[in-house]
Amino acid sequence: xxxxxxxxxxxxxxxxxxxxxxxxxxxxxxxxxxxxxxxxxxxxxxxxxxxxxxxxxxxxxxxxxxxxxxxxxxxxxxxxxxxxxxxxxxxxxxxxxxxxxxxxxxxxxxxxxxxxxxxxxxxxxxxxxxxxxxxxxxxxxxxxxxxxxxxxxxxxxxxxxxxxxxxxxxxxxxxxxxxxxxxxxxxxxxxxxxxxxxxxxxxxxxxxxxxxxxxxxxxxxxxxxxxxxxxxxxxxxxxxxxxxxxxxxxxxxxxxxxxxxxxxxxxxxxxxxxxxxxxxxxxxxxxxxxxxxxxxxxxxxxxxxxxxxxxxxxxxxxxxxxxx
Amino acid sequence: xxxxxxxxxxxxxxxxxxxxxxxxxxxxxxxxxxxxxxxxxxxxxxxxxxxxxxxxxxxxxxxxxxxxxxxxxxxxxxxxxxxxxxxxxxxxxxxxxxxxxxxxxxxxxxxxxxxxxxxxxxxxxxxxxxxxxxxxxxxxxxxxxxxxxxxxxxxxxxxxxxxxxxxxxxxxxxxxxxxxxxxxxxxxxxxxxxxxxxxxxxxxxxxxxxxxxxxxxxxxxxxxxxxxxxxxxxxxxxxxxxxxxxxxxxxxxxxxxxxxxxxxxxxxxxxxxxxxxxxxxx
Numbered sequence: 001x002x003x004x005x006x007x008x009x010x011x012x013x014x015x016x017x018x019x020x021x022x023x024x025x026x027x028x029x030x031x032x033x034x035x036x037x038x039x040x041x042x043x044x045x046x047x048x049x050x051x052x053x054x055x056x057x058x059x060x061x062x063x064x065x066x067x068x069x070x071x072x073x074x075x076x077x078x079x080x081x082x083x084x085x086x087x088x089x090x091x092x093x094x095x096x097x098x099x100x101x102x103x104x105x106x107x108x109x110x111x112x113x114x115x116x117x118x119x120x121x122x123x124x125x126x127x128x129x130x131x132x133x134x135x136x137x138x139x140x141x142x143x144x145x146x147x148x149x150x151x152x153x154x155x156x157x158x159x160x161x162x163x164x165x166x167x168x169x170x171x172x173x174x175x176x177x178x179x180x181x182x183x184x185x186x187x188x189x190x191x192x193x194x195x196x197x198x199x200x201x202x203x204x205x206x207x208x209x210x211x212x213x214x215x216x217x218x219x220x221x222x223x224x225x226x227x228x229x230x231x232x233x234x235x236x237x238x239x240x241x242x243x244x245x246x247x248x249x250x251x252x253x254x255x256x257x258x259x260x261x262x263x264x265x266x267x268x269x270x271x272x273x274x275x276x277x278x279x280x281x282x283x284x285x286x287x288x289x290x291x292x293x294x295x296x297x298x299x300x301x302x303x304x305x306x307x308x309x310x311x312x313x314x315x316x317x318x319x320x321x322x323x324x
Numbered sequence: 325x326x327x328x329x330x331x332x333x334x335x336x337x338x339x340x341x342x343x344x345x346x347x348x349x350x351x352x353x354x355x356x357x358x359x360x361x362x363x364x365x366x367x368x369x370x371x372x373x374x375x376x377x378x379x380x381x382x383x384x385x386x387x388x389x390x391x392x393x394x395x396x397x398x399x400x401x402x403x404x405x406x407x408x409x410x411x412x413x414x415x416x417x418x419x420x421x422x423x424x425x426x427x428x429x430x431x432x433x434x435x436x437x438x439x440x441x442x443x444x445x446x447x448x449x450x451x452x453x454x455x456x457x458x459x460x461x462x463x464x465x466x467x468x469x470x471x472x473x474x475x476x477x478x479x480x481x482x483x484x485x486x487x488x489x490x491x492x493x494x495x496x497x498x499x500x501x502x503x504x505x506x507x508x509x510x511x512x513x514x515x516x517x518x519x520x521x522x523x524x525x526x527x528x529x530x531x532x533x534x535x536x537x538x539x540x541x542x543x544x545x546x547x548x549x550x551x552x553x554x555x556x557x558x559x560x561x562x563x564x565x566x567x568x569x570x571x572x573x574x575x576x577x578x579x580x581x582x583x584x585x586x587x588x589x590x591x592x593x594x595x596x597x598x599x600x601x602x603x604x605x606x
Contacts, residue, residue: 161533161552161553162561163553163557164558164561164562168551168552168553168558168570168571169579170579172552173532173533173551174581176502176533177502177532177535177536177538178537178538180502180506180507180534181506181507181509181510184506184507200490200499200530201499201533203499204499204500204502204503205533207503208507220496221499222490222491222492222498222499222530223490228412231492232412232492233412234413238412241412245410246410246496247496248495256497258496304507305507305508305510308503308504308507309504309507309508311461311503311504312461312462312464312465312500312501313407313497314403314405314461314465315404316402316403317402317403
């Protein structure tokens with residue numbers, strides 16, 4: 001088990017538990033009551049810690065090395081799945097995966113950022129940072145889904161679009177912009193879920209939809225707390241403050257009306273009970289698709305444009321002679 | 325006269341003293357370090373008379389250079405507010421107040437409508453002096469309203485981009501303006517009105533990754549910095565030096581993301597040409 005810094009009290013309790021269990025195995029001592037007591041303690045401690053997470057702690061959870069990624073959820077949710085590769089222009093991006101799956105008989109096009117599960121795979125997946133061909137593959141799959149009236153599901157989990165030299169040469173900005181433009185008018189339901197990190201343009205490049213949800217311990221922001229700290233505080237040391245200032249948690253996003261709902265995670269985070277998490281996620285996605293399928297295409301597109309047109313907070317100042 | 329007055333009347337700004345152009349009598353070129361007079365610079369479309377460096381200018385300067393005299397400012401009444409109570413080293417409210425005080429524009433984008441060689445055009449022009457030309461809710465809203473105006477009045481639409489990207493102090497709201505502006509542009513496209521994206525120095529981040537790359541025609545001023553990630557970030561990521569001319573207008577033209585590069589002295593004529601070609605009277 002990997003413990004985050006704020007989980008230290010839990011780690012200690014688990015150590016105690018392990019020792020007692022060992023003692024129990026070795027001797028005739030009845031350790032059962034002590035184990036029970038410790039397990040209750042662990043449960044309460046976990047509730048205590050998880051009931052009051054800061055913005056930065058949620059950022060840490062969203063990056064937990066054991067957190068499930070897109071392909072895990074696909075495998076759990078879909079009895080059948082065929083992965084589709086390539087953007088047909090340049091290559092197959094490994095940081096964005098996609099393909100046709102079936103959610104209890106409902107065909108869906110599932111697209112998502114993919115991070116690697118170990119050091120080697122993390123490099124292979126480029127840490128979930130897509131290049132332009134990743135966004136173009138996503139768009140190709142979405143346009144195909146549109147032709148066959150298949151709903152689109154996007155799972156978002158990226159520290160950002162890849163800031164590389166070749167990414168710029170091949171038009172990272174154009175690829176993201178094109179996706180936003182096309183997704184705004186795609187004639188099938190689009191359901192997006194932030195399952196981990198929702199960093200900036202890299203996230204929204206597959207994040208425009210009719211329903212956008214965030215899992216409980218994820219974040220969505222215009223910039224990562226670290227980069228925000230380095231630009232605005234001119235130092236890398238203010239990431240905690242930046243995370244608070246950016247108001248990037250699911251609770252914040254929901255209260256702002258930017259997302260449509262929060263998907264609860266099992267106590268201890270998605271990684272503590274990944275199978276349960278996948279079931280909860282599937283339930284939400286199925287429900288959203290069913291609701292959206294009730295709407296006509298015109299209604300769907302009208303509502304989608306309306307939804308995005310109304311995002312923004314500003315003052316309306318009456319013109320006066322004096323100015324401000 | 326307060327600037328709100330101008331909103332009603334439509335204005336002639338040619339003689340106005342602009343705060344976002346170099347002040348004083350002399351101008352020393354940032355590129356070639358040669359000195360010219362402000363008068364020479366202005367007469368040369370704010371380009372260095374020696375090396376043709378395109379000096380960064382403000383929204384009103386572009387309107388003055390592009391429109392046939394009069395134009396009308398629209399949607400200036402929508403103003404940024406600090407709804408997240410964002411504070412880094414400085415509170416956002418202070419940044420806003422000082423940006424408003426220092427500048428003749430009221431946010432990082434200004435919308436105007438007028439005529440170019442007698443053809444109507446609605447323009448939203450960004451201004452780098454206003455918090456780095458950053459895109460927050462107001463930039464998104466003014467663009468959205470400019471698009472509605474263009475559709476209602478059947479005018480083509482142009483955005484002049486000049487921005488460091490999204491405005492961090494509005495967090496996810498500024499990120500969502502990428503989706504909002506792109507979604508609004510689809511309505512313009514459906515209305516069969518042309519959208520010109522004119523990129524100037526610098527155009528980066530969320531602005532490039534939304535409306536700036538979505539023009540029916542994309543064009544830029546010479547040697548402008550245009551990109552998604554900033555050069556410093558890329559350099560730190562790839563851990564080697566960036567090639568000469570990386571992320572310039574010329575680089576983007578070469579890689580197929582711009583239709584052409586236009587010198588500021590030919591800008592008006594080129595825009596007028598486009599308006600002529602696209603004016604097919606339905």
